[in-house]
Amino acid sequence: MGLNAPNSKYFCLYCECESNIRWDMNLKWPINKNTQSKKKPKLFPVIKQKNYIPDELHLLLCISDVLMECFFNDLFKKKEFEWVIKSQIEQTMKSIQVHFEFFKSQGEKWDWTSLMGPDKKKVLQHFPVTNFISGRRGEDIQKLWRNFYDLYMFIRQTDLKDSEIDDFEIKVKEWIYLFCRPNQEKNLSLRFFSASSIEKKNHNQVQLFFGGTTMGGGIKGKSVVQDIMEFENRQLFYLLNNTSQEIQIRNINVEDKENNN
Ligand SMILES: [Zn+2]
Known part of the structure; x- marks a missing residue:
């Protein structure tokens, strides 16, 4: 740009x-x-x-990643995570129709299923955070998830009045203050939103594009860049040679002779 x-x-x-x-x-x-x-x-x-236009899909993916990471990092600190909480979370996800698992990555660190946009929306909207973190902190975190979902749905609307946009600005500021509050107590900060989320965005983009991770060069042994270029090449070929990419259904109206010539 x-x-x-x-x-x-x-x-x-x-x-x-x-x-x-x-x-x-x-x-x-x-x-x-x-x-x-x-x-x-x-x-x-x-x-x-x-x-x-702003890229609202990646806004959703990046911010929900940060929210989930903050929440899970709280739970990993608990002694009973591996034996109790882990399967409780997985069951709760199942109850809202989201396939989700924790697993151990390199260095014995916990990792979890990377969710796509539609699943992330379900989690933000329905996951009962307060069942896992009690008191004010749990309520705040749950509020952050729900309110972020509302804000996201707002920016996806097609028609917005000026007054609604002003109201949105106020709500976004409130959301940021709330996000900073539970973190200040634990000595954390907005550094969560660093450039690494852009890398994560690119990862998510590639993941969306191919329907799977391409970390480590993908499965076919071809580079990701080559895959993307081949795909775009095909699109260009279709465009230049007028190849239809979908089935077109045309209704022929016998009465309407003018349009049938
Ligand atoms: Zn600006």
């Missing part, structure tokens, strides 16, 4: 927010243009800036 990397000083597509002061939610950034960052030419000059 003609901007610098997401971790550069002036990263934003719409405003001149600086990376080192973006944490300050009291500052206002008028939405206009980022004139500070003109280093790279636009990749697609034909597409107007206002026609770019």
